[in-house]
Amino acid sequence: MGEHLLKVCVRIIPHLAAKCKTRYVPLDSRAILYSVSLLKIGYARLRIFLSQRRRRFMEENRAENQTPRRQHTQHPTHQVHKKKKGGTAKTVIGTILAIGLTTCLMFFAIFMVYVHTSLDLNVDISAYTLKQSSTVYYQDKTSGEWVELTKLHGAENRTLVSIDDIPKHVQEALISIEDERFYSHHGVDWKSTAKAILGKLTGTSTRGGSTITQQVVKNMTGDNEVTIKRKVTEIFRALRLEKNYSKDEILETYLNLVYFGNGCNGIEAAAESYFGKTVGELSIAEAASIVGITQFPYKYDPSRGDWYREQNKERQLTVLYKMHELGKISDEEYEQAKVEPLVFSWDPGFVPSAGVASRVDTASSTEYDSYFVERMFNDIVADMHEQLGYDESVAKDLLYTGGYSIYCTVDPKVQSIVESVYADRNNLNYTSSKGELLQSGATIIDNTTGDIVAVAGRVGEREGRFLLDYSTVVRQCGSAIKPLSVYAPALDAGVITPASVIDDYPVEMLGGSIWPVNAYSGYRSIMTLQDAIRNSSNPTAVRTAIKLTLPASYAFMTENLSFTTLTNDDMTAAGALALGGLSKGVTTREMAAAYATFARGGVYTTPRTYTEVLDHNGNVILENKTESHAAMKESTAYAMNELLKNVVRNGTGTGASFSGMTIAGKTGSTNSNNDRYFVGYTPYYTAAVWVGYDTPTRIVASGNPAATLWKTFMSKVHAGLPNKDFEVSSAxxxxxxxxxxxxxxxxxxxxxxxxxxxxxxxxxxxCDGHISVTVCADSGMLASDYCPNVTTAYVLDLSQPNVSSGWGYKRELLTTPLSAALQATYQAQLEEGLISSIPAGEPVRTNSGTVQLYSDLMYRGMCTTHTTPLEPTPDPDAPDDGSGTTPGGDATTGGDSGTQTPSDNTGTAGDSASGDVGDNGQFLNWLLNNGGTGR
Ligand SMILES: [Zn+2]
Ligand SMILES: [Zn+2]
Incomplete structure (x- = not known):
């Protein structure tokens, strides 16, 4: 049985190790080898132990068997069984113990290897000990060398203070209350840890045990999850921290890092906020008051109200008591501090100290980093949090004062152009009905690298640091989504080709209205893909998206083009994917990266603002490698470039056009007109521009302000660059x-x-759809033998075999409900016998456009103007003899046998030569009987 258990263990443990490996960390092979060898030793020992036991047992049994048989027969089985059972029980217990011990040892071994190989135990507190600003570098385009761009300007309201400037009594107040054995332990106070664990087990205490070192670790990582893993990591990190740094450095970090309530990180901010003093000016009583807050800022922050102030006083007395008890303050100091009145900054009669008052003045000088540097800063903070586990506020401190070197992707020339265009309010001078100024954000990508080279976050004078950056705000992009979500994936999948034609005709009736409508009035019938994109037709986009299927469109957006802001609701909505009415929206950053894919021959590259971050020792702490993948075929990118060039050349994007450069792009606006977009690109750069009000409000502007703004900075960015076409192969x-x-x-x-x-x-x-017909030049109807002027025209017959099989599309005729007036008209016609039934609705008609459908011509029938043989041409001077035809159509003309009108009911009243059929019930009858134009 013992052996069996062991065998199970042998099978299970490597399995567990493998699980560990996949779930958490790359447990290195050494760990597994080590544990397996440990297990082998344990197993071998156990085998020896078991075989010894078995041998002894056999020997005993043999000796027993030699006893007289008679005794056996009395209680044979019982006796033997009892004895045997006793032996086995011992063996089993022994085995289990041995297995347990081996397993524990093994897990401990795995654990230790895991801790040392997979956890980053180093915690960088250089921000609080070094207090050295970080440097940002950019790569000079011509020389390829890295040049200093700027030094990061420290955050406002963040004053780091050196340990030498923190009075002894402030340090001692903290140590007395938080970690009295601070100077004697090596990062972990085992005594209080044990006490805390015991307290937790017995339920008498819920906190404690954390040393100042551990609290530094905890605050650095902002990891407040209560798990064994976290606690263990914290312990190991604390031990490591003590190894790398002095006690003073750790204490200094604590006092600069920790939250002291009332929005204050660090003791200096707290001293100023609560008492209007520098930390050097704090009395013992004041120090105890502030230091007491950290344990539970919610409860002890005196600025929260009277009750909290009382709690803070009680806590202060505890701190003072502890200081006195530990001999850090004399009896006299203790008695004096207990009764010293605390004057907080919000109390009447409060006066800030001279040191603080003067500091406020110097802090008001404003020097802003560029929008690019701010964006890059935020990117790095997010990555430090995600990849290195630093708390976000700590990451910011590290970046400002950790002495880091940051390598960024900015092009200072482009950035300064964009920055100056955006700083000038005249470039986007619109005000909303609510009095808000129009805002904008833009992201500019270098098409050769795929990196972000410039950013604009707001329009107008800079009013502060890290204000809302509109280039990263998620807003609607309208039709600018079509090339990405519809046309590129459809081309890529072969659903359409640049040769395709698509029907600009509504797709369906939605809630009694035709859907979708166009930005221009009506519908234009069959159009080329080029015209569909150039005019930004909505039905053609929806129709193509449906043919492509919405899941394919969604997958292309989220996987191929890496959009992150689309929602599950968007996945199933044609209005979202095809027309850009997304449930949330997109950012200019992701739009620019997606469009850059076209210029980059179909290769998508994750847009980045920096390449590397090094700590003050020159160790790479963040490496931001580019991720690139083929998002579409090169032929798709080529086709999209051609199509989108046409948009800027003579479509909706002409507002972005400037001479001397190949430009492609797409506009976007929403039905509500609250957002305007333009994403445009040249062989050099791609820029996505969003324009809108902070509170979404209708934009009233001539043209597309996003396209205009794009042109304003892009024309300057491209000044002096030679014109060229996109370097995308059409092989x-x-x-x-x-x-x-x-x-x-x-x-x-x-x-x-x-x-x-x-x-x-x-x-x-x-194409077999174009057939030649003879048309009367006067009436536009099929020519009769009597028409004096005829032309030959090609009309499109959609029922021809190649057309219907090659195109595979049959227009479903949509009808809108009849108005009351129309209903009455039809009723009258019905009673007169002019029509046989009242149509169910009014057909949706396309603007005549350029496509003349054979079926329409057939409907119009033979010329009704020229129904009799031609008279010899009358002398123009001769008076009218009244014998000729009746131009303009005679209401009573009827019964023309030669007509090919699909209905027998010809020659109705009001039949004019124009082919206008708005009032014509027979057209409806014919349509209803023949199932639509496509037939
Ligand atoms: Zn044709
Ligand atoms: Zn005619």
Whole structure:
């Protein structure tokens, strides 16, 4: 049985180790080898032990078996069994103990290896001991050398104080109350730790046991989770900290780092905030009052009210008692401190000390870091928190005063242009109905590296540090999403090609209205992909997204283009993915990175603001390697560049155009007009610009202010740069000449365009949809034999085999509910026998546009203007003889046998030559009977 257990253990433990490995840390192979060898030793020992036991047992048994049989027969089984059971029990207990011990040892070994190999035990307190500002470097573009950009300016309200400037009684007040054996332990006070554990087990105490060193560790990491792992890590880190730093350095760090209530980190801030003094000016009584707060700031912060002030007084007395008890203050000092009245800064009659009063003046001088440096700073703080485990406020302290070297990606020239354009309010001088000034944020990426080279956070004069940076605010981007969420993924998947045509016709009825509507009025029927993007047609985007499928669109955005702000609601909403009505929105940072992918031949690169951070010893503490992946085929990027160039050349993005540079881009605005976007790129840079009010309000402006702003700084950024085209290969593409109304290879009579299409997706069918008809030049209807002026026109018949199979789309006719007036009109027509039934609704019609559908022509029928043989051309001078035709249409003309009108009910009243059918019930009848234009 013991052996069996052991075997189970042998199987389980490596399994556990493997689990550890995958779940937490790379447990290095040494750890596993070590534990396995330990286990082997334990196992071998156990085997020896067991075999010895077995041998002894056999011997005993043999001796027993030699006793007379008679005795055996009396209580045979019982006797033997009893004896055997006793032996086995001992063996089993022994085995279990041995296994237990081995396992404990082994886990301890694993644990130690784990602690030493996987946990970063070093805690950098240089911010509080070194107090040296950090330097930011940028790489000079021409020389490739790293040049100093700036020194980080320390945060306001953050005064670090040296241990030499902290009076002894302040230090002693802290040590007495928080960690009286501070100078004798090595980071951990085992005595009070044991007491704390015991207290926890018995339920008598809930806290304590943490030394000042441990509290420094805890505050550095901001890790307040109560877990064994955290506690153990904290202990090891505290031991390491004591090894690396002196007691004074640790105490100094504590006093500069820890929270003292009322928004004060550090004793200097607390001294100023509570008593209007520098720490050097604090009395014993005041020091005890402040030091008492740290244990439980919520309760002991006297600024919170009278009750809290009483709690603080009680706590202060405890601190003083402890100081006196430990002999840190004399009897006299103790008695005096107990009764000394505490005058807080909010008390009447309070006067700040001279030292503090003068400091306030010097702190008001303002020098701002660029928006770029602020963004980079925030990026590093976030990474230090995430990757190194520092509390965010500690990370900031470290960056300001830890003497770090930071290597950033800024291009100072671009940054200063953008910064100056944004500083000038005249570049975006709009005010909302609520009186707010229009705001904007922008991110600029270098297309060669994919790195962020410039940032703009706000418009107008700088009013403070680290104010809301609009370039990272999540706002709506409207149609600027279409190339990313719809057209690029659809091209990439071969759902559409640059040769495609898409129907600009509503997709469905939503709540009694046609959806989606366009920014321009009405619908323009079949259009090329190029026109769909250029005009920013909404139905074509929705239609393409549906064909692509919404999950594919969502995956492209979140995986290929790494967008992080899309929600689950967006995943299933065509209005979100196809039209940009996202539930939350996007940031200019992610938009710029996504569009840069087009310029970068389909390669997405995570945008970064820095490459490396080194500590004051030159150790790399953060390495920000670029992550790049192919987000789309190069042929897709090539096609998108062509399509988006057209938007700026002669589409919705002309406002961003400036001469001498290849520019591509896309505008965006929302239905409510609360947000305006423009993301544009050249072969050199990509910039995403958002414009809007802080409180979302309708933007009333001429043109797209985002595009205008883009042009203002990008034209300056590109001054002097030679013009060139995007360096994106079209090697995998073929040129095809296609019909612009069917997307199939152009035949005679097709309006055509030549485009480059990915080889794999090139159309193979020829257009058979364009058929030649003779049309009366006067009426625009099918020409009869009597029409004097005829033209030959090509019209599109969507029912032709290649068109219907190649295009694969049949327009579903949408109807809107009839108005009461229309209902009455139809009723009258019905009673007159002009129509056979009242239509269920009014059909949604497209603006005639350029596409003349065969079915429409068929509907109009034969020319009703010229129904009789031509008279010899009358002499123009001759008076009207009244015998000719009746131009303009006679209401009573009817029964024209040659007509091809789909309805028998021809020649109705008001039938004019224009083909206007708004009042025509027969059109509806025909549509209802024939199932729509696509037939
Ligand atoms: Zn054609
Ligand atoms: Zn005619």
């Amino acid at each position: 995998d593409m073929v040129s095809v000449t296609v019909c612009t109304q069917t997307g199939l290879l152009a035949s005679a009579g097709c309006p055509s365009q030549t485009v480059k299409v990915a080889k794999d997706y090139a159309p193979s069918l020829s």
